[in-house]
Amino acid sequence: MNDRTEKRTVRSGGTEFIYDQILGAIFERKLQPGTRLKEEELCEVFGVGRGGVRKVLQRLAHENLVEIIPNSGAFIAKPSIKESKEVFQARRLIETELVKELCRQFSPDKRRALEEHVAHEQAAHDAGNHNLRIRLSGEYHLLIGKLADKPVLTEFLREIISRTSLIIALYERSKSVKGHVGSAPCMDHRALIDSIENGDADQAVQLMRDHLLGIENMLDLEPPPKETVDLKSLFAG
Amino acid sequence: MNDRTEKRTVRSGGTEFIYDQILGAIFERKLQPGTRLKEEELCEVFGVGRGGVRKVLQRLAHENLVEIIPNSGAFIAKPSIKESKEVFQARRLIETELVKELCRQFSPDKRRALEEHVAHEQAAHDAGNHNLRIRLSGEYHLLIGKLADKPVLTEFLREIISRTSLIIALYERSKSVKGHVGSAPCMDHRALIDSIENGDADQAVQLMRDHLLGIENMLDLEPPPKETVDLKSLFAG
DNA sequence: GCTCAAATAAGTGGCGACAATCTTGGCATT
């Protein structure tokens, strides 16, 4: 039974491991959008055949995290501005619904799970581990869906949260103020727990919405001017 | 049917064709939940190698339309009652949002596209083509998302609409009243167009919600009583 | 007649090799 996983990580269960590794790298921004993922390279790194790697890449492609160009290769996806805005819209839609659900069916156990997670976030923040903090922040949102006991919506959420990582990596306004913006979400997450515990669904929903809008507003999602004009003026000056 | 362009389709886009065929069969209930999909069989039918078939099956598995049991085979998924309810909840959530969006940005072209589609539905209904009507009904909802210009949400919707087909196939209350229940949706679809055109977003949302609730209420999603208790009372009586 | 077990058959999973295609570098031409 469990021998199968113990036998060889190379076998069928190995693909799950590869997927998690790549997903984690995306969450922690170690894989920037546009990065090329060569099959052979991944084979060497994870010690599996190309078949396994290709399966993982196909899955990531279906989740819109990598773009596979036929006969050319697989690249970490670069969500467009329009797509990014829609991702945030979808997040607001789904996450506010999940918060509502969680308010409806709350319990001390769930509260403890949330607080524990936020504590981890705080620890990561205090330790200055920015990448880990970002990852945990995403997992916090996922935890809400999980605790709300809504697997279908949570699965969708998992996908768009992953995409959000790519979006932030692409359109982050200014890298120098990372430390500043990094402190806010933890507080938002704490405040949200309180609202949920008080059963104040409306307030919780509003907090979640503001929280997501806050993240979106940290990004630069303004459509850039046309490049042709830029090139011209650039060479003219 | 038997396209002799197989050699072409094998090369690049062949898998897309297979995917569409299987998806269409699911939409039209020709593939019932639990049906086994043998790789070799599909190879013969579509004239492709096992690699292509396996890729399609993986994709369908990721969309929760087929369940792949390792070393055993691929089967058309059988959504649980709990999962089915959540799918309908997700549909209400996403589709009401899409309707709102469509109200915000409506145009004569979009109205014509919707009316044209409903006309096709009506034609299929009049022709007594029940399977085609079901398929077109699903595509109507998808068309709303497409016209609302929200690819991300529409992609999610596409997945859960496919799942809805499986759910209906599993939990349809009574097969004899198909003709009756078949006439209602067309009218709902027409009424929705009018509301959208009038810019009455609230009414349109309400219509969509009622429409989806109506579909859900046609199903038998009551959890069956526990068998252990039944056994007891059975022997007592 | 029934149950269990072993052998056989069937089907999936994975791996390697070959073919098709894209990219890159150099070269000739304008």
Add this chain to the structure above:
DNA sequence: AATGCCAAGATTGTCGCCACTTATTTGAGC
């Protein structure tokens, strides 16, 4: 000097074979 072209290298896509797992059937024992 810039551009188009061609060939070599590199990378992906596909096919066929073999190993492993699972399902089925058959046979023996109770």
